[in-house]
Amino acid sequence: MRTSSIADRVRQIRGSGIREFFDIAQRMEGAISLGVGEPDFVTPWSIREACIFSLEKGYTSYTSNWGLPELREAISDKIYKESGVYYEPEGEILITTGVSEAFDLALRAIVNPDDEVIIHEPTYVSYKPCTLFAGGTSVSIDTEVGDEFKLRAEKIEEKITEKTKAVVLNYPNNPTGATMRKKDLEEIADVVNEHDLIVISDEVYGKLTYEGEPTCFSSLNGMKERTILLNGFSKAYAMTGWRLGYATGNKEIIEAMMKIHQYIMLCAPITAQMAAVEALRCDDEVERMVSEYNRRRRLMVEGLTEIGLSCFEPKGAFYTFPSIANTGLTSEEFAKRLLFEEKVVVIPGSVFGDAGEGFIRCSYAVSQYEIEEALDRMSRFLEKHCVV
Ligand SMILES: Cc1ncc(COP(=O)(O)O)c(C=O)c1O
Secondary structure (H helix, E strand, O other), X not given: XXXXXXXXXXXXXXXXXXXXXXXXXXXXXXXXXXXXXXXXXXXOHHHHHHHHHHHHOOOOOOOOOOOOHHHHHHHHHHHHHHHOOOOOOOOOEEEEOHHHHHHHHHHHHHOOOOOEEEEEEOOOOOHHHHHHHOXXXXXXXXXXXXXXXXXXXXXXXXXXXXXXXXXXXOOOOOOOOOOOOHHHHHHHHHHHHHOOOEEEEEOOOOOOEOOOOOOOHHHOOOOOXXXXXEEEOOOOOOOHHHOOEEEEOOHHHHHHHHHHHHHHOOOOOHHHHHHHHHHOOOHHHHHHHHHHHHHHHHHHHHXXXXXXXXXXXXXXXXXXXXXXXXXXXXXXXXXXXXXXXXXXEOEEHHHHOHHHOOEEEEEOOOOHHHHHHHHHHHHHHHHHXXXX
């Protein structure tokens, strides 16, 4: 009998730390979760209606592997209108089952064994496991709260070796809520050009930017050819369960991604694609949700500061990332005790890599009542545990 039938690379990986907390909280009566990574809004009605109508008309088949032409055209128009970059609907846009699939395809399309992929930390939980699954090696760069969790061009330069293939960018960022200024991104673009790298830019929170305008990385000088731009419908359109995203980039890379996609996924669900065409017409609904998140963001940041947790002011996404250094607890201890003593779910920063230790992630994609009640409970908890 073998010692294990599971492949080494899969055994190396710990299950997502976020799920552990949800599973406990779900069985706990009266628990409040600030752990969620998804909108608390239901998908806007006109989008749901478009979906229902498509089913009534009998659209239940596969689509082209690339995705519906009318959706690719609408995405092309939208990106051009918002950032001035033109992607050809034929060959430069691939519809995927969420940004998750698009990210996996991007890595598998470009990474050769042992190629290095630079990832800034704290980081979204999927990036490192996907790099490993693609046969690559992830190289971390820590970002710091004192520098608003920005990724600096010079730090990338320090990590570049002859094996470096790509840099992953995620701004607005999960878990910190950080954003980047255009000028800082331009400096990264210069390094990328000089060292002949590819950027995988996950801009799924782009529309959830509360201060300043988001910069689409591929709109920077020379970056269209070097960027695999990922986006989707989960966050801005409150469509997490529909599983729809897209990748845009140069024809050679998008075609390579499509080669993998056609064998493993065939196509994204037609119902979600039909609904997404309508979603792209729903700017006012998106604005309404963004303005509500912005109100809650202020409430959360003020509340955390008041109860004694110093909090970097997030400029995008729907997360706060306060420091818990003054408690003397590790982030995992903090999150576990808070859950068992006060029934509040937060995510330990360590889940997002070593640079996340000393912080917790609190989502404000929850109701005002839940924010206020959670803050009261956390305040009581801190009275017991604040040691500094
Ligand atoms: C940074 C980031 N990228 C991608 C995803 C997954 O997106 P999708 O639902 O489109 O697969 C998430 C979900 O939390 C995320 O935070």
